[in-house]
Amino acid sequence: MQTKQEIQALLAGVAAVPNHRLGQNFLIDKNLLEFLLQQASVTADDIVFEVGCGTGTLSQDLSERAGAVVIVEYDRLMCRITAGVLAGRENVTMINADALDNKNKVNLEAMQRLAALRRQFKGRLMLIANLPYQIAASLMCNLVTAEPVFDAMYITVQKEVAQRMSAGAGDKHYGILSILMQAAGNVKLLRKLGPDVFWPAPKVESAMVSYVRDEGKCSLIENPDILKRLISVFMGHRRKMMKACVKFVPEEFSGINEWDSLFETARINPQDRPEKVRPEQYVELANAVSQRLK
Numbered sequence: 001m002q003t004k005q006e007i008q009a010l011l012a013g014v015a016a017v018p019n020h021r022l023g024q025n026f027l028i029d030k031n032l033l034e035f036l037l038q039q040a041s042v043t044a045d046d047i048v049f050e051v052g053c054g055t056g057t058l059s060q061d062l063s064e065r066a067g068a069v070v071i072v073e074y075d076r077l078m079c080r081i082t083a084g085v086l087a088g089r090e091n092v093t094m095i096n097a098d099a100l101d102n103k104n105k106v107n108l109e110a111m112q113r114l115a116a117l118r119r120q121f122k123g124r125l126m127l128i129a130n131l132p133y134q135i136a137a138s139l140m141c142n143l144v145t146a147e148p149v150f151d152a153m154y155i156t157v158q159k160e161v162a163q164r165m166s167a168g169a170g171d172k173h174y175g176i177l178s179i180l181m182q183a184a185g186n187v188k189l190l191r192k193l194g195p196d197v198f199w200p201a202p203k204v205e206s207a208m209v210s211y212v213r214d215e216g217k218c219s220l221i222e223n224p225d226i227l228k229r230l231i232s233v234f235m236g237h238r239r240k241m242m243k244a245c246v247k248f249v250p251e252e253f254s255g256i257n258e259w260d261s262l263f264e265t266a267r268i269n270p271q272d273r274p275e276k277v278r279p280e281q282y283v284e285l286a287n288a289v290s291q292r293l294k
Ligand SMILES: C[S@@+](CC[C@H](N)C(=O)[O-])C[C@H]1O[C@@H](n2cnc3c(N)ncnc32)[C@H](O)[C@@H]1O
Pocket: 022, 023, 024, 025, 026, 027, 028, 051, 052, 053, 054, 055, 056, 057, 058, 072, 073, 074, 075, 078, 097, 098, 099, 100, 129, 130, 131, 132, 133, 135
């Protein structure tokens, strides 16, 4: 782990300054990094995906503890610094690219590498990262239903994203991220973080959060793709009634006329607002739709 002075020296070595647009707020509290690593209890059987390595402060420890680490970092200079910091570590794959190919797709090269590692290592596949805030929510929405399957995530995110991950139905923070993460696993707020544990200090509060996949919940999801698309349709009109949202369904669902009966199967009151419908009800609705489309 690196101190603030070490991070500043590493940046100066390549004439870089923190880029606000890329969310370059480096975690400078060693106890907090250690806390996150302890929560994840990484072993040599595990594979870790780190998005946004910055100067490699977390990557160093991850590469010492995990069987394999895959890093995606957008900033070429950060890749250069971290490659130097990790020189000689053969269990690390570094990809200099955007972690998202588009809003709905995680970087293909990283996912292919993770899939190959998944076949070699018998431990867990985890996302462990101090995430760039701009992409945190989209990244997690994609990873929660991704192949290869993610067993857990231990991450630092903006406080609002942490609230969205854990919000229950009816809460003002409840949204697509809450539904997907809670439909597939369990979310826990680990610790709130003030701005001064980062350098430079961001204007927002942050939090460390964990997500652990729940096999029981996941086994109930017949088709993650249909679940994702349905949630987007309904939550895109969160204050309309469920029955009023069906006119916005995309073409693939447009042949379905019996929405009332599908709502009934999922024990959803058609007059309820999408923001009040619980994750398990969305799963049942998606399963009913997927049966109907067979
Ligand atoms: C909050 S910093 C974390 C740095 C370091 N891991 C730490 O803990 O101090 C976020 C990192 O994500 C990188 N980043 C920003 N947007 C990205 C994207 N779309 N894809 C991959 N990396 C990105 C930034 O360049 C930055 O290094």
